[in-house]
Each structure stands twice: as structure tokens, then as C-alpha cells.
């Protein structure tokens with residue numbers, strides 16, 4: 001029994017996301033779960049913060065290991081153009097198998113995403129679930145049967161608007 005409310009408390013600031021340009025890069029691995037996370041983030045940004053649907057670019061890559069490179073190249077390409085992204089959300093689902101593959105990818109992806117964000121000066125929300133089994137992943141995408149299920153995409157959408165507004169130059 002926890003003696004505190006686990007999870008993030010949304011900021012009580014009423015951020016205006018109407019001029020934000022957001023990039024979502026998501027994987028196609030474990031796609032049904034990823035799709036729910038992307039929907040949670042997108043619907044939160046548009047319904048709670050007035051982010052315009054047409055200002056949310058969505059790109060996909062094969063797996064989580066490709067997320068840092070994709071984010072880096074899409075940020076670079078956007079800076080070449082007139083419009084560039086105020087914030088990026090990288091979304092993937094890693095589920096541990098019977099080998100050490102999971103550990104190596106999880107470490108590489110979290111370090112890689114942090115590096116791209118700091119190097120580019122664009123905030124990147126870390127939306128990669130690192131789960132020990134399918135049920136953990138389903139629960140954290142608001143799927144599955146447990147009462148405690150909660151779509152973490154909602155939290156990532158809120159985080160993206162806060163970071164995007166604060167980064168809006």
C-alpha cells in the first residue's frame with residue numbers, strides 16, 4: 001500500500017498550446033500498445049491545451065532503437081525549413097524477453113534521446129515504456145483489465161505542452 005499518490009501531478013498552469021508545433025516519433029514494434037499511447041498524448045494535447053491537430057507531425061520507425069536517430073534527423077530537417085518543432089515526443093514499448101537485448105536497447109535509447117534533446121536544444125519527452133511483461137505494458141497504455149490502468153500517453157502529452165511552451169522562442 002503506497003503512502004502517497006504515485007505519478008505526476010499536472011501543473012496548475014493553463015498552458016496555451018495553440019501555436020505549438022509538435023513532433024511525435026513512434027515505433028511499430030508492439031504497435032497496438034504504441035497506438036494507444038500516441039492517441040492518449042495526441043488527444044490530451046488537442047483537447048486540454050488547444051494544440052492544433054495540423055501542428056502535430058507523426059512519424060514512425062521500426063523499433064525503439066531507431067528513435068534517437070529519427071528524432072535527431074527530423075529535428076535537423078525541420079530547422080532547415082521555416083517551421084521547426086517546439087517539442088518532440090518519442091514513443092515506444094520495450095518488453096523484456098529471455099535475453100539481455102532489452103537492457104541494451106533500453107539503456108541506449110534513454111541515453112540517446114537525452115543526448116539528442118540536449119544537443120539540439122529541443123525538449124524531447126521520453127515516452128518509451130520499459131516493461132518486464134505484456135501486462136505491465138498494457139496497463140500503462142490504459143489497456144488490460146487492472147483497475148490501476150492508466151494511459152501514460154496522457155502524461156506525456158501534458159509534459160510536451162509544458163516543455164514546448166517553455167521552450168517556445
Ligand SMILES: O=c1[nH]c(NC[C@H](O)[C@H](O)[C@H](O)CO)c([N+](=O)[O-])c(=O)[nH]1
Pocket residue numbers: 027029030062063064065066092093094095096097101102105
Ligand atoms: O521497440 C522495440 N524494439 C525491440 N527490438 C527492435 C529494436 O528496437 C530495433 O528496431 C532493432 O534492433 C533493429 O535496430 C523490442 N524487442 O526486441 O523486444 C521491443 O520490445 N520493442
